[in-house]
Amino acid sequence: MTWELKSYAPDQASAWDKFVLEQPHGSIHQCALWREFQQTIPGRDQVLGFYALDKNQQWIGAVWCVKMSTGFFGTHWYYSARGPVLKEQSPEFKIEFLEAIARELKTHKGLFWRLDPYWKEDSWNKISATKSNLKIKSATKNFQPTDSLMLDLNLSEDELLAQTKKQGRKALRLANTAGVRVEILDSNSVESKHIKQWEALNQDTTKRDGFFGHDKTYYNNFIKVLKPYTYLCLAHHQGKTVAAAILTVCHGKAIYYIGASSSDPSSRNLRAPYALQWAMILKAKALGAKTYDFTGITPVDQPNHPYKGITQFKTRFGGYRDTYTNGREIVLNKTWYALYRLVKKVR
Helix, strand or coil: CCEEEEECCHHHHHHHHHHHCCCCCCCHHHCHHHHHHHCCCCCCCCEEEEEEEECCCCEEEEEEEEEEECCCCCCEEEEECCCCEECCCCHHHHHHHHHHHHHHHHHCCCCEEEECCCCCHHHHHHHHCCCCCCCEEECCCCCCCCEEEEEECCCCHHHHHHHCCHHHHHHHHHHHHHCCEEEEEECCCCCHHHHHHHHHHHHHHHHHHCCCCCCHHHHHHHHHHCCCCEEEEEEEECCEEEEEEEEEEECCEEEEEEEEECCCHHHHCCCHHHHHHHHHHHHHHHCCCCEEEEEECCCCCCCCCCCHHHHHHHHCCCCEEEECCCCEEEECCHHHHHHHHHHHHHC
16 A cells, blocks of 8 residues: 555544545535544444545545444444544545445454445445445435435525525515514523523424434534534524534535424414525525535435425525435454344344
């Protein structure tokens, strides 16, 4: 190899961010503070960081690997959200980097390493066509969506509004006429009362839509630990909080991370989520973000996907589709991995 692999040390946080956040596919999921946030989550106390230096001691790759429990026999695996982040994009280097990380994770007794970088299917096809000893499988579960709706924030406010569909503009007018007021708080301004407002709406939403959310400490830590990248956004009407969302803006990339809204029919008629999104878009633009990521939408070939409802809402703001491939799992222990897959299948 013409490069060397190094292990992360806390005094390298600035250098880590300088590299990761300047790369086209660098994101908040691989910034230095992501490690600190993950360590606040029970069972994820071990977060291994690795980076690559070329012969001139210049950074060319980095990745966080978070220890995750399998839930049986005390075994564990490692997860890299939207990583690794690589400057060198050749299939040969990608293979070398993946092999080097796999060797390190084997020494930590992991069963497998799941990763879902911002790579297209073609990237994995080229990797598969390159000679390697890696055993790569499709992920048993995907934590990140393959399809996202993106807005180009280089457009003017008028241009952004013009690309919003008729139903979206109508909803914005209704929210404005009804007197919906949006409050966007940076992490330093978030108080316990705001967290309680978020929690109430989040519980309402998860119950209504039939999915499981994280506990209240997760989002509180997300907002507080990942500052200055995080914003809690609240929509109010006549003294009541009727919609909320968490926004991140990190090195030119804005992400609508998660949202919640009231199930009260009178509140839903206010179209508050539309006013909330529009305020978040303008806030991200004012902060210098170049793109706004609505995150998950329904894949083109899956019309009955669980994201069908939220896709209709998101696409009313216009924008364009960005598609990445499903996650992959690199097998570290063949025997235990086979048992893991069997248990997952039975469950």
